[in-house]
Amino acid sequence: MAHHPQRRALLAGLAAAPLAAGTARAQADWPNRPVRLIIPSAAGGAADFIGRTLGRFLEPHLRQPVVVDNRPGAGGITGTEAAKQAAPDGYTFLIATNSTHSANAFLYRRLPYDPVRDFAHVGMLGTFATIAVVPAEAPYKTIPALVAQARANPDRMFFGYYSSSSLVPSALLKARADLEITGAAYRNITQIMPDLISGQIQFAFLDSLSAAAALQSGRLTPIAVTSPQRSPLMPELPTVAETIPDFVVQGWFGLTAPAGTPRPILDRMQTLLREAAADPTLVEAVTRQGLTPGFMTGAEMDRFLVDDRARWQEWVRIAGIEPE
Template structure:
């Protein structure tokens, strides 16, 4: 006679046995329908550019359409939660960012997702600085001149922000210099630029990719970058650190799937992402938009994020930002 606990184990094994070949076939057959890439921000921004660039590249080798799904709102939380709730089958991916998987942990009291447990990372594709920009009509063109103007006009200088990458540098500037400036929250970059041009706000830190169209128009002027060194795209543009030593804030973009996504699918996606970052045309497009390509595997990205969360914890703390 089979002991009860052995019978239960045997019954469980028998019940599960027919599913294993089905699951294996599903992985081997992937993808047999369109793949969705969720963008946790509005169309026209940096994450949107990244997602659409990857989507176009992926469609060839996958032989399936790649659908871009913009889900803006709450600092990237809405789109990120959407991917957490999706089936872990390789058909829903997320353009992950320093906001969604690092800074938000310290900017919000309660996240509806766990940035570590709820996701499996495909890989990181590059980093970017933020650019301090002002209206072409602004009376200042440098960080020191902006600081002097704010000191001469306490309480009358405003900055706009729409993500951690734009909020934290402005708050750090305020904390490090003691200037009396006020932040105004926006849903996305497309709302900030018109107010910047019209003078409703006086300055903003925009991620390099999102800032490109506004800068090309000539109605918005860059005055500094928050990178560790001057960029190859704008070598004449000083870093904020040249005026305020140690002032560095950089963001990143990655590709992420729901936790539990089968390893073979993650491996194939990882290989595709590496190919995309190393493709001359894709890399050139990313560089033109202000990104510094630098591929990391999913495992390397996990280790990178341990350090990155520590950086954002420090930056948010120094900036004095209270979690919402």
């Protein structure tokens, strides 16, 4: 016997009701177990510091532990793929960066994730520039002196890199100043430091947090920053753009989740991220490490990333980097 269309709709609605009620109840109970925060880089770098600082802020608000899960490797790809593959249940989040969600699309021929389709963004925390650093014993302590040294010693100067934020400025410098210098790839920030300090490699662009201890101890010398303006933390340090016009490369940190994560959970996390970005203690901690706080909602981050991917695509093109 055929059912009346209205009756069919009613039966379908009744069948779906327990499922919807169960989903709503699960979201209302969220979180009722620890939340995992994947950091797509090694301990000791800027993303690790941002993630752990944010995790400590979130714990009392969520009333659950925030478990930091460092997944370094392949320019952030390893950790980002792990986040993509996680259940979209509100218990896994990722510290997203300019490498994972902008630059990697142009640095690698095949990414195992889609930075647009595979994630639901919570929001952005802020931006950062990188610092050009040289060994303390190096005779070149400015960008013009570094360029002169490279021209006088073609193919005998090496730079190290471990992420898009360290590779792209170095390759841009090589292209814009027409230098014959060679890059050496490192898995993460902790591997690059001994070779840089000992002078095995002649310079690198590092995020300020990763460079902080070596700069404070005098083992490395900062020579320039890649931001549009001088850093308030080191106002005496010139920008690269003061030597090479329009030379600006900036990175960022944000929070994202696997696509399909329930909207109420994303909204709750976005509210907490907004509160974190306004918390004086957290703001002071991240600012001291070179991050310029600048909160964005998930929707604003979506729009920002359209422009940011175009910027990184252009930087990679000008730098002449062939995708791996």
